[in-house]
Amino acid sequence: MSISSVTEPPKTKRGETSRAAIFDAALALFLERGYEATTMRAIAERAGVSLGSSYHYFASKEHLVLEFYWHTHQLHVAAIAPLLAREHDLAARLRGVVRAVIVTCEPFHAFAGAIFGTVANPASPLNPFGREAKALRDEVIELYAGVVKGSDARLPADIATELPTLLWLYQMGILYFWIFDRSQGRLRTLDVIDQTTDLIVRLLGLANLPVLRGSRKRVLGLVRSIAAGA
Amino acid sequence: MSISSVTEPPKTKRGETSRAAIFDAALALFLERGYEATTMRAIAERAGVSLGSSYHYFASKEHLVLEFYWHTHQLHVAAIAPLLAREHDLAARLRGVVRAVIVTCEPFHAFAGAIFGTVANPASPLNPFGREAKALRDEVIELYAGVVKGSDARLPADIATELPTLLWLYQMGILYFWIFDRSQGRLRTLDVIDQTTDLIVRLLGLANLPVLRGSRKRVLGLVRSIAAGA
DNA sequence: CAGTAAAAGTGAACACGTTCAACTTGCACT
């Protein structure tokens, strides 16, 4: 498990304490008031440090968001460990893992939109495809590689190579849908997850059919070319 | 052709002049310095109005971005008119229309990332799925409905209904890719467009195959359910 | 033409994210 550092990690005990206090304060305030209504001054005050100190540990308010992503990612990893150990059917693994994403993030739904938007900005180096998010991105892709590898599904090599990246993209799509979902208990998102994971596994089974062979090659070529550029 | 108003339109000649001056100044400054480096004060100054006046016509800096989208949309519509009149092959129409999007937007590539990110924010009512962007969204979807309808392709009714919305989504995906594309002459994006439009048309042809029937129904059901929620 | 209400226009003031130069703390090494 890698260290979830966004900027340079603290080098002293005191530093670690301050950094944690700042992030904890930020998370608490995001929950209480939402992202935009939470000011850096309020975060610093609640954390018991000065405004300047906050910027010593987090280069910007957005960096607090990236740290938040790390936080939820770790919650997610912990949540799915039992499932991944027990279940070996690909569809069930996929469904469970993606459902766990939105269950994990549910407490943060109210401010997820503001947070997602901030970091989705292509101009920011913190955007999902950008430099500063690479460590997290790689870890999530690795997670999905494990979901596929640990299943009893037998996939062609070319698909198995690109699938984890595609599933990472798919997870982002689900999260985007979830942000807009105002249904009770987020049932619509859960339903979409069930249907799409099923569909994905079904299409994977169909990919070997002669009629789809050509399209499959083209799709994978496209995915490789796109992934190479990012 | 609808009026491209973002907030309430001006009611006097003088108002129209001011509004246009503000937008023109904004566009010029975005081109010169980029989006973030352009301040509302600089826009007001170049437009020859006061800071407060800018906010009389555009409720926020983001609203200037939405107006910018209207602007490029109109350029796009004008650019594709000849093609749509002449060409009736669906693949060619689609390729031409999507290529025209990025050709139209090419002069703005440098600041497109900042602009896209600002308005993609799910927390903003200006986001592509949101209330304030509805008029533009509907118009683009209508444009793609025309692309499909004016072609000689014979599509099943259920697909024809949902396809325009999917193509609008597809266009946003292409734009997102284009933003990150740093290749010379944006050749990578053009290549991706050629391949994906071909692929789309091919898959549409395959949708009637018995093996895909089930998946097709599920995909369309999904699309309908997702579109209904937005 | 006078009156008036809506539209257009103004700039000072506010709160925010961020920067920075100066200050304090604590550890390593002699």
Next chain:
DNA sequence: AGTGCAAGTTGAACGTGTTCACTTTTACTG
């Protein structure tokens, strides 16, 4: 104990987007 230096800390100051109470201009009516 003393010294040096990196890490940690500070809050005033800057520039930004945005708001608002107010003034000026415009268009229309009796």
